[in-house]
Amino acid sequence: VDALETVATVTYLEDVREKVGLADKLFAAAAGALPLRFASPAKPSDIGVILFTSGSFGAPKAVVLAQQNLIANVAQSANFIDIDPDWVLFNPLPIFHSFGLTGGILLPLLTGMKVFEYPSPLHVKQIPPLIKDSRAAILLATDTFINQYARASDGDELAGLKFIVAGAEKVREETHNLIRDRFGGVPVLEGYGATEAAPIIAINHPDDNRRGTVGRLLPGMEARLEPVEGISGGGKLLVRGANVMAGYLRPDGTLEPPADGWLDTGDIVSMTDDNWITILGRAKRFAKVGGEMVSLTAAEDLVLSLWPENRHAVIAMPDPKKGERLILFTDRNDAAATAIVEHAQSLGAPEIAVPRKIVKVPEIPVLGTGKTDYVTIQRLAEVEGRRAA
Incomplete structure (x- = not known):
């Protein structure tokens, strides 16, 4: 201060x-x-909010979202999943993050739902009883926090939920199973978005919840996949729609709008014929090992399937022989490369996707939203590399 x-x-x-x-x-x-008489004059194209991207992979960018971007995204979401005005939504996410803002503030405000706003998702023991006491029907959270709330819950405190909406990070199978087994089958609906899209791009449906996907492209959006060299079965996702930002705010105060309205998400995905999306990895989250493209996300998933109760992050560093090599950061004390190799062989996974170097840390760095902080991890890897040299 x-x-x-x-x-x-x-x-x-x-x-x-x-x-x-x-x-x-x-x-x-x-x-x-008399709200209409006192309303401030505004146009759909006026700036609604300026939010910064999370910065989990690089320097945050200033995203300008117009009033129409925000309203459109609420309308798209409410059109896809029927919202009952009598429901209560529980939002522990910060509203400086686009998921918390649109999902936790604007959606209930514009659909008539009651909403319980909690100031911090980190209060793991306090939140489950409040979810029950508030008679919440919907919970917004990330995988990390959903898992923690379920473990901290004393009894059936999450059983009254109709569904949980999860975003910002991949939902682990362990989390799906934990919620299903402990709370009577409450579905965890994994979604996908970007700050630049205000933010929701796709989401699963309570009546069609396909694990492993991030749901269906929202109504009113277009999508196209651009081929990426060395990657088959998917491409880089570009989307266009009324919810896509006005543009990035440059340091000189001018706007940099998306070319022809198309937002390059930077994500490599596959899409079904009915527009259900599966994330294969960030474009930046692929490494070229021995001439082959390897998904760092897939490498993380491999380790996660072996040790689901721990957190892991895989990054790539330059290697003089293979071009790049995979490094695993994990909070598991007894993690060993041999165990990962054996697990990969049992699953029929390619050994090239197995990280051979392991760095054990007390905890994996995360951002305020619960997403893995890859920028900090990359710095830790560089420090580790200098020590080894």
């Missing part, structure tokens, strides 16, 4: 509260009774 006060005025809400007088209260009451 001391540093911020040299360049900005810091206002505390408790100080504002003391200054709220009768005139302010009368204005608020009148505006609540």
Whole structure:
């Protein structure tokens, strides 16, 4: 705060509260009774919000979302999954993240649902009882937090949910099974999005929940796959629709809109004929090992299937002989390459996707949203490499 006060005025809400007088209260009451008369003028193309991308793979970018982008994404989501205004939505996610903003604030606001906003997803023991007490029908969260809430739950505290919507990171089989076995089959609907798409691009459906996929492309969106050299069975996903951003905000204050409205997601995916999407990996999350393209996401999934109760991250580093090599960061103390090789052989997985170097850490670095912080892990790998040299 001391540093911020040299360049900005810091206002505390408790100080504002003391200054709220009768005139302010009368204005608020009148505006609540006659919202259209007091509404601020706005156009669909006006800036609704500027959000920064998570920065899990590189420097965050400033994304400008227009009012129409945000409204369109709510309408697309509500059109795909029927929303009952009598439901209660429980949102522990931060609203500086697009998932928490659109799913946790705008969706209930514009569909008439009640919503319980909790300030931090990190309060693992406090949240399950509140989910039950609030009679929540929907929970928004990431795989990491869903798994923790299920383990911390005392009894049937999540059993009253109609479904859980998960985004921002891949949902593990362990999480699906844990929720199913402990809470009477509550479905975990994995979705997929990007801040630049306000953010929801695809989501599974309560009546058609296909594990391993991130769901169906939302109504009103177009998609195309661009071939990627060395990768078969999928391509780089580009999407276009009313929810796609106005553009990136450049440092000089100008906008960089997506070319012809097409957003390059940077993700390698496969799509079925009915537009159900499976993520194969980020374009940046492929390594060229011995001349072959290897998905780092697939390598992580291989390790995760062996040790599902731990967290793992696989990155690639330059290798003078093979071009690149895979390095596993894990919080499992007894992790060994031989065990991974044997597991890969039992599954018929290619040994080229097995990380041979393992770095054991107390915990895998994550961002505030629960996503793996690959930028920090890459730095740790560079430090480890210098030590080895």
